[in-house]
Amino acid sequence: MDNEYYEPGGGNIADAAHQHDRQVGRTRVVGQKKRRVDARPLVTGAPVYAAEFEQPNMLHARILHSPHAHATILHIDTSKALALAGVRAVLTHEDLPRVAHSTAGQPYPESSPYDAYLLDRRVRYVGDWVAFVAAETPAIAEEALSLITVEYELLPAVFDPMEAMRDGAPQLHEPDITHPNSGQHFGDIYDAAHNIAAHEVITYGDFDSAMSEADIVVEGEYSVPFISHTVLEPHVCVAYLDGYDRLIVVSSTQVPYHTRRQLAAVLQLPISRIRVVKPRVGGGFGSKQEMLLEPVAAALALKTRQPVRIEYSRQEEFTAGRFRHPVILRMRSGVRRDGTLLAISMHSIGNAGAYGTHSFTVTRSTGHKTLCLYRAKAYLFRADAVYTNLPITGAMRGYGAPQGFFALESHIDEIARRLNMDPLEFRRKNHVQKGDWDPMEMVEEEGVWRSKRQFRSCGLPQCLEKGAAAFGWGQPFERGDGKPIRRGHGMATAMQGSGVASFELGGASIKLNEDGSFNVMTGATDIGQGSDTILAQIAAEALGVDMDKIIMHSVDTDSSVFDYGSYASSTTYISGGGVKVAAELVQKQVLDVAGDLLDCAPEDMSIVDSVIYTPRGPSHLRVADIANETLYGKHRQQIMAKGDFWTDDSPAPFFAQFVEVEVDTETGRVRVTKAVNALDLGKAINPALASGQVEGAVAMALGYALSEEVKFDDQGRVRNAGFVDYKVMSTLDMPEMTTILVEDTEYTGPFGAKSAGEVPTNGMAPAVANAIQDALGVRIRSLPITPEKILQALDEL
Amino acid sequence: MLKIAAYHSPTTLIEAAALLAEDGRTAIAGGTDLLVNPRYMVGVREVVDIRRLGLNYIRVENGWLYIGAGATMRTVAQRVELQGLANGILARGAAVCGSPNIRNMATLAGNIASALPSADTPPALLALDAEVVLVGMRGERVVPLDSFFVGPAKSVRERDLIRELRIPLAGSNALRGGFYKIGRTAEDISMVNAAATLKIQDGKISMARLVLGAVAPVPLRVSRAEEALVGQAATEETFQRVAEIVRDEVRPITDHRATAEYRRRISAVATVRALRQAAGLATPGEEWQHA
Amino acid sequence: MPEVDIALTVNGRAVKWHVEAGETLLEALHAHHLKGTKLICGTGDCCGCGVLLNGNSINACCMLAAQAEGGDLLTIEGLAQEGKLHPIQEAFAQEGAAQCGYCTPGFIMRACAFLQEHPHPNETEVRAALAGNICRCTGYVKPVAAVLRAAEMMHE
Structure with missing residues (x-):
């Protein structure tokens, strides 16, 4: 096929290929299923992770966590712990500077309120940090924790965001004005008295007027759960002082530079004295877009002048790590009878947990990253992120979009059903098109609305076409009517960004x-x-x-x-x-x-x-x-x-998810039997890696749909802190999967590429809910879709 | 690192029994429950490894099937003697205990010793009228499994060692069984499980055992349901009626895995499905899971 | 802490280890600088610490090191021979079955035990064999494909 560019006498095959490259931009390495550069260490178990990093005379650190959801520390006695042989240091809030900061791994100044302290006199969730110990062995450090006595004064706690916003609810944080953006759009805690960490409103068009044209108004309230990233390599790092007295931190992190800057601030060291090294990382999914254990190891290393290693246990990951924001989302939209979407609104209330890391941006993203999937005359989005005495929610793959898309794509399905329209047709009629401007990025300047972001590439039509064909959308199938096991088909679409614009x-x-x-x-x-x-x-x-x-x-x-x-x-x-x-x-x-x-x-x-x-x-x-x-x-x-x-742009990848579910109407168990995932990523630099991203994201999203939820008791303690009862998908839960890569060239990206990693986490949950509606005629509006919810919904039919 | 003051590895039963007679000691075999669940290590300072006692046998002798305390879940799941017994319900119960790696370590006797109401092998063992052979300083005693469990993680074992489990084989050729497990995901601790054995003569049920897990403080043999089965035709109608009895008899709790109400409801479903299997009436569509 | 001396074979080499009575096999491996076997959950629920003991795949986190006395232990470090990857390792590399790679040693060791017993598996059997191995990156598609590929490679 390359012969067309082969000129007799003009060179050899390589030359012809070269000509071809020049003429049509054919690539030789990009676009190939190349083996990972780190394949060998990963398959041989080579010690390439932070978890395996060792230093001579390395100490082991442990953290004392709060057993109370909300309390003031009246007194800490560390004398017995310090007296234990092998204990080298114990640090409490009395030993550390009190520097307000955010742990969010975001550019400076962070778009998260400064409400955290490395250690504080007050603890705000079960699992909050009380003291740090460094000892010669992990076992000694563990024992030392049990020798620290803490006198607490218990404070009333609040776990539900709706309650937390009421007048008179226990207040978690005092206002702080140390954020460099204090007084501006973000930076301060939005309303400390009502526990509102962050607030956002985005509007475009005249919502009421657009709604008044509607033949049908559809409303619905959706909720998504508190879930864990469950990274397989827990948070882990080693900190030590080198011969030049510089602080070296080897850490499993997604954000080495942000961590260096934040470490410097929290420990009051010059940035020049800190070096952060990132080896192989055993998974992040957003949980490591955070400064977490680095200052603990660093503070102890500075105190003891010995290398200090700290690694979270699985239990700690499930109680004192970072989590996905649970959100309550209210949707209200108006459509014409012909299927034209006129106006769309979303109000989301996110549970920030005890500290506001990523809360502004995640809750903002529930609407900002999602509503732009559809064309409408008007948009209304409002979001609040609310403090509660629960563990800290932060960044997680999809970053607010999986929450928003569960609501939006369930809601769109409900609208299509009300109109008796094929949900695929409804989407084709209303989804964003190439060349459209992002309605969520509109700014009014002197009476003219302008958008910062244009969708220059959009392969969503191809995703829908190829996905539907591969799945057999609209084809008859055995529905199991009248039998205990019923089948249904569902779909959803999604988009995301490629980086954060600007x-x-x-x-x-x-x-x-x-x-x-x-x-x-x-x-x-x-x-x-x-x-x-x-x-x-x-x-x-x-x-x-x-x-x-x-x-x-x-x-x-x-x-x-x-x-x-x-x-x-x-x-x-x-x-x-x-x-x-x-x-x-x-x-x-x-x-x-x-x-x-x-x-x-x-x-x-x-x-x-x-x-x-x-x-x-x-x-x-x-x-x-x-x-x-x-x-x-x-x-x-x-x-x-x-x-x-760097760019002011953030090109959108697009995604279409098609699923078949089987529902056991007697037990309520749902199984996804078939999934087709179609992704427009601009250009697959490496198709094997790209499809791997899709498959993993879809599996994660399937857990979000069906089984994953961190559960709390009435004291705010996690009840399922382990893989036994926090159920992630296994090989046996996975459907037969087909992944289709669509390449609608993004000319601003390298070789036409945009992104792939997050967008496929957005489609599975709503697609499953939509397929269940198809199978049973019931609508489940809250995740995870447990067997009990299915049976309850069937009872209400 | 567990706080263990001593590790013993006796080679004779007498030695093992003597070691276990002392305070603060516990027997360890696979270790998959013991080492990861702090509740089993309360007050334990020393462990006695029972894997060198020559107990990893499964054998048929004098009308009994003996399963030694060292036999792993995988062995139980794979042995033909067990796969052929009552449609292999015990083998199938063992085959859904934990993961393949766990089944290579965990023992059937350990599953019994742990005495958890949600365990997957006790229902089948109870439906097969199994007995537990215990060895202690006072010698050997045989306890019907039916009277072995006392409460969650509690049994009549005390400091005795489970030497083996035994199942009577008399008339077992006519025994047909069913096992059905309902978990949250494909591989999970049961929200409810059920095992049944039936003997059917001339279309009528002449003998029945029905046992449910995770619906009471101990694996629950539902005698009233068994009585209601005997003398009846092995039909869907009979099973549905029996399921109603089960629904009344179970005493489930609400925990983070399921609510009591849901467990009550699916205990009826698990019952019917286990009984259908035993009667050869099961439809393939129901058999998503391992059951 | 009271200690126990054990003799065992690790990756083909006879060793004598001095372990503590309460030390798990996984802790003992790490103490002896064999860190390829990962600590992921520590409760036997993810199979990330899978090793082969006397040919059976087990979880090293829920077994005492003392219990390995006399055993023949194979860990991820023992699979490649003279720098040449084992076919299962090669298949995982080829198929892109390792993403973050943290679960990979557990998958490979489980596959190793499984393929010894089932040299010609189908996809359903492979899925069942890997049912206890938790992976958060791949959705299991490529690890399952890699085990099937490895089975082919081992017959070539």
Whole structure:
């Protein structure tokens, strides 16, 4: 097929391919199912994680957690713990500076209120931190915890956000004005007296007027549960002082640079004294978009001047980690009888837990990231994030969108049913189109509404078409009418962003070695999603070399370029964009030297598979020759460049989810038997990694739909802090899955790519609820859809 | 790291019984319950490993099937003697205990010793009229499993060691069984489980056992339901009637896995489905899960 | 803490370990710098700490190290021979079955025991065999595919 570009006498196959590349932009590395660059250490059990990092004389830290949901610490006696042989330090709030901060791994200034202290006189949830211990062994540290006596004065606690907002409810936080954005849109606690951590309103168009045109108004209230990321590698880090008395922190984090900055603030150290190193990370999903254990290990290392290791237990992950915000969402929309959506509104009330990390942005995202999926004349979105005496909710894959899409996509299905329309048809009629402007980003300037964000690529029509065809949407199937096991079909659509518009910076520096290999030092954090591999493919492609010429270097804040970290589906688009810039600059440096040697204009030359090409074809020079020439020859220099990328944009990936469910009407058990996942990601830099992202996200979302929920007793204690009773999906729960990748080129992204990691978490839950409606004629508006809820709904039929 | 002052690994039953007669000691075999659930380690300072006592046998002798205390769940699940007994209900109960790795470690005797009401093997064992052979300093005693369990994690075992479980085989060729488990996900602790055995002669039920798990402080043999089955035709109608009795007889609690009301309701479903299997009336559509 | 001396074979090598009575097998592995076997839940509920003891896959977190006396232990570190990946490892790498990789050693060891007993499995059997192994990244699609692929590779 490449022969069309083969010119007899003009060169060889490689030359033809090269011509092809130039003419139609065919890629040689990008788009290939390359093996992960870290495959070998992962499959051999090599010690490459923070959990396995060791230092001589390393101490082990443990945290004393509050047994009370809300209390003031009157007195702490640590003398017995300190007297225990092997205990090296015990720290309480009396030993640490009281610095108001947010633990959210967000750019400065964080869009989260400053309401946290490393240790405080007051504890605000069962699991809150009371004291830190460092000892020679984990067992001694554990025993020391039991020797600390704490006298508490109990305070009234509140667990329900609706109650927490009432006058006279127990107040969790005092107002704080130390946030750099104090007095502005975000920064302060919105209404401390009513426990409202954050508040947001987004409107576009005249809602009441649009609603008055509606033939049908549909309303519904939905709720989504408190769930855990259940990262398999718990939060873990080691902190130590090196010979220069600098603080080195080796941590399992998604945000090394934000963590460095926040550590400096909390510990009152200059940033220059801190170095954060990120090895392989055993999963993040947002739970590590957070400074969590780093200051604990660091404070103890500074105190003892010995290396300190701390790792959360599984129990601690389930009680004192970070979680997905539970949200109550009220939807109200108006449509014309012909199926035109006129106005859409969402009011969401999110439970922030005891501290407001990510609360403003997550609750904002429930509407901001979702309502723009549909065209309408008017939009109304209101959100509150409310403090309660429960564990801390923060960032989690999808970041508010899974909550919002459960409500929105269930609601859209309900609207379509009211209209007797195929829900797929309703979506086709109303969904966003290529070229549309984002209604959630509208700003009124002198009477004119402008949007910051345009959807330049939109493969949703292809996702719907290909997904429906692969699934057999609309085809007859055995419904099991009159039998105990019934079947139904459901679908949902979704979108997300690629990075946070205007709030990103990512990239890499690239340096050439003598053998023609390149060190790619990126600030992007591979947390298992495979960004090191993706970025290596982008670098290889842009440089014109194969993958084996790329050496990836994980983040070390002393040597990597600055990067905001891995979250918000940003790595491929933002950091990948920066890597491509760096690679192009490095390639230009290589070609400048080559051009001089070959007497050819650099802009007419290229590199294919490490061979330098001129318009005449391949030259005798390879990249390694240029490296030698620059390191030992006449053109002496280190070929090296850095590339950055940031943008006010955040291109949207699109997703369509189709499912078949089986419902046992006697037990209420639901099983998803078939799933088709169709994702428009712009360009699959690595289709195997991209489909892996989709499959994992869909599995996670299936747990959200059916089984996952952190449950509390009436004292705010977690009742299911372990895998026995916090049920994630197993191999046996998974449906037969088909994943379709749609590539609607995003011209602002590297090689046309946008994002893939989060958007597939958004569709499964509403698709399952919609399929259950199809199977049984009942609507379940609260997650997880447990067997009991099914039977209750059937009883009410 | 568990706070254990000593690890003993006796090689004879007498030695093991003597070790276990002392305060603060417990027997350990697979360890999969003992080491991860603090409730079993309260007051325990020393452990006595019983895996070197030569008890990992399953054998048929003099009309009894003996399952030694060392036999793992996997062995129980895979042995033909058990797969052939009453449609393999005990093997199937064992096959849904935990994960494959757990079944390679956990023992059937350990599942009994743990005495949890939601365990997956006691219903089948009770439906098979199993007995527990205990060994202590006062010698050996045989306790019908029916009177072994006292409450959640409580049994009449005290400091004795379970040497083996035994199941009478007399007439077992005519025994047909059913087992049905309902969990939250495919692999889970049961919200409710049920085991049944029936003998059917000339279309009429001549003998019945019906046992449910996770619906009472101990695995619950529903005698009133058994009585209602005997003499009746093995039909859907009979089973539905019996399910109503079960619904009345169970005493479930509400916990974080399910509400009492839901457990009561699905105990009837599990009953019917286990009975249908025993009577050969089960429809394949119901058999999503392991049952 | 009272200690126990045990003799066992670890990845083909006879060793004598000095362990504490209350030490789990997983803790003993980590103390002896064999950290490829992961601590994920510590309660036997995720199979992330799977190893082979006398050919059977077990969870190292819910077994005392002392109980491994005389045993033949195979961990993830013992699979590759002279730097060459075992076919199961190779299949996991090829299929992209490791994402964050934290569950991967447990999956590979479980697959290792399973494929020894079932050299020609179908997908349903593989799913059942991996039912206790929790993965949060992959949705299990590629790990299941990798085990099927490994079965083929082991016959090539």
